[in-house]
Amino acid sequence: MSIFETGLSKNRANYAALTPSDFLERAGATFPQKTAIIHGALRRSYGDFLNRSRRLADALRKRGIGQGDAVSVLAPNTPAMLESHYGIPMAGAVLNAINTRLDAMTISFILVHAEAKLVLVDKEFAPVMEEALAQIENPPPVIWIDDPLAEGGKPLGEKEYEELLAEGEPAPDWPRPTDEWQSMSLNYTSGTTGNPKGVVYHHRGAYLNAVGNAIAFGLTSSCSYLWTLPMFHCNGWTYTWGVTAVGGTHVCLRKVDPALIFEQIAEHGVSHMCAAPIVLTMLIHAPAEQKKAFSQRVNIATGGAAPPSAVISSMETMGFSVTHLYGLTETYGPSTICAWPPEWDALDLDTKAQRMARQGVWYPTLEDMRVSDPDTGEAVPADGETIGELCLRGNTVMKGYLKNPKATAEALTDGWFRSGDLAVLHPDGYAEVKDRSKDIIISGGENISSLEVEEVLYKHPKIMEAAVVAKPDEKWGETPCAFVTLAPGAGEVGVEEVTEWCREHMAPFKAPRTIVFGDLPKTSTGKIQKFVLRDKAKDL
Known part of the structure; x- marks a missing residue:
């Protein structure tokens, strides 16, 4: 045995399992009065952010929710969603943030597959959640979030989110993981199959990627981060934890709207934000009256397709510095x-x-x-x-x-x-x-499985064969393009009929925007030649 191992051991004084929840503990102690969250007229300090997250953790534990239990959250970029990123792991449970653009059938699949023990849902998305729960034999209990900026919706479940928090105490002794490998987050990606795959994160990975973001993107305690990227997407690329790690300010945004984005940048001195390439295009082409002036330089990170030179130039002219990142839900x-x-x-x-x-x-x-x-x-x-x-x-x-x-x-x-x-x-x-992987279409920053779209098309009674590929799109980056062969004797089938069928049977954003009727090219063994269809789609 090496002399450097003799008599030396790992103990509580020299070792602690890494967990991103500790970022909030430090920020709450270091910057208790500093504004941590901005949401409309709401201002919440780091001290309050920490106490509310602890209350959420304690309330969950009192309900018997702990290690290995999934808590699903369907909500946009709101304070409650941020608190869920801390309170749920602080309970030892696994955070399952669900894509707000999904249809009821997919949400139902996720809840069952994750074996969710509790569901938190923003009232605006209560209708689709209600439809999803109706498809489950023994649905989990539901808590609804009454966000003042929600557009429509309704209460759903046993009580409101603030009532849930009232069940808990802001006790500092939440059960920290003893093993960094312990699961803490579950994110679903369409991958290359119709049913989404559940990607499991551990505490160590979430902690380190958040630190990596802070280093790579230059986050500091003076930064103001605008939430244009959905928090449900890879947990906001782990910026949900990265911004807190440096004690920066989270500026929440329920939906992507150029007018709101420019307004928030100017009003709150936004220094950093992340977005899919389509958001950059939306900002460039926003009406002149929406483009509010701001004096600071705004760092914006984008992923997916690389922005063309015209986009980079236009963004720089407006006061943005573009950074190109690459990653996947799996990373x-x-x-x-x-x-x-x-x-x-x-x-x-x-x-x-x-x-x-x-x-x-x-x-x-x-x-x-x-x-x-x-x-x-x-x-x-x-x-x-x-x-x-x-x-x-x-x-x-x-x-x-x-x-x-x-x-x-x-x-x-x-x-x-x-x-x-x-x-x-x-x-x-x-x-x-x-x-890219041949079966995946990345549209507006969202993954769409071609196999999932094809499955819906094949269920149409008048369609015999179908193949879906990516079609380049100036606004969205890519959109689904469907090539279909009609069944014998099907008669006339129009584009509108097929489009409506798809919208009724899946999330609308996944529906093909281009539909071409005719025979499909095949190999001698009968396999559809998608590379031929991709070339055709480029010219449509």
Whole structure:
């Protein structure tokens, strides 16, 4: 045994399991009077934020909810959603933040699959939650959130959120995890299958990715972060914890509206925000009367498709600095960043845009990144030309998919997480994705499974075959494009009929925006040639 191990042991004085809930403990002690949350006319200090989160944790524990129990939350970017990101893990339970754009059937699947012990729902989304619960034989109890800025909706469940908090005490002794590997968050992604897959996060990964965000994006205690990115999306890319880690201010925003965004930036001195590329386009093309002037420089991070040079130029002109990030739900959100070396400042705009298109280098809190040959697993040469699969590994990679060992084993293999994205590695070590997983359509920052859309199309009584691919779209990045072959004797079927069918049987944002009727190209074995359809979709 090494002399450095003899007589030295891990104990409470020199070791504590990492958990992002501790960020709020520190912020509450360090900045008790500082404004932590802004939401309309509401101002909530870090002291209040901490006490309310502790109350939520205690109330859950008194209901018998603890380690291994999922608590589902269907809410937009509100104070209650933020408190859920702390109070639920503080109870030892697992936070399941649900996409507010999902349909009732998908929400029902998630609640059953996660075995949710309690549901918190913003009153605006109570109708869809009510429909989802009606599909469950033994639905979990429900608490409704009465947010003053909600548009419509209704009470649902046994009591209101504030009444739930009143059941708890702000006791400081919440059960911290003894093992950093303990599950703390469950996020569902459509992946490459119709049914969503449950991605499980642990305390260590959430803590480290939040720290990585603070480092990579330059967060400080003076920052003001505007919530344009949904908190349900990879837990807000873990900025729900990252902003609190530095004691910054969370500026909540229920919905993405250019007029509101400019208003919040100007009024609250917003310094940082994250958004899908479509939000950048919305800001650029907002009416002149909505574009309020602001004096500060606003740092905006975007993921998905790289913004074109025209978008970068327009954003810079309006006072924004754009940062390109890359990640997946399986990697807690951002895992690589197009870090900007000083020597790139002198480049012309088009060249800058080309460099910014790269997914870049791995986060300071990720262990490693490489581009590998999909067949051999060996790293491809850094020549900027050889295509391989972008692979990641480290503490900020998911534990795996809930109740899906086969998909977990396929994703986490040979010591790497296989992203499914095809990329090249440039001589300077920067990765650049050249093609996405073939079955996934990323529209407005949301993943849409082509298989899920196809399944709905196949259920139409007049459709014999269907194939869905991504069609490039200037506004949304990509939109679903459906190629369908009608059943013999189907008669006339119009685009509107198929579109309406899809909207009735899935979340409306997943419905195809383009529908083409005709025979589908196939291989000699009868497999539909989607690469041919992708080329056709580009020209539509």
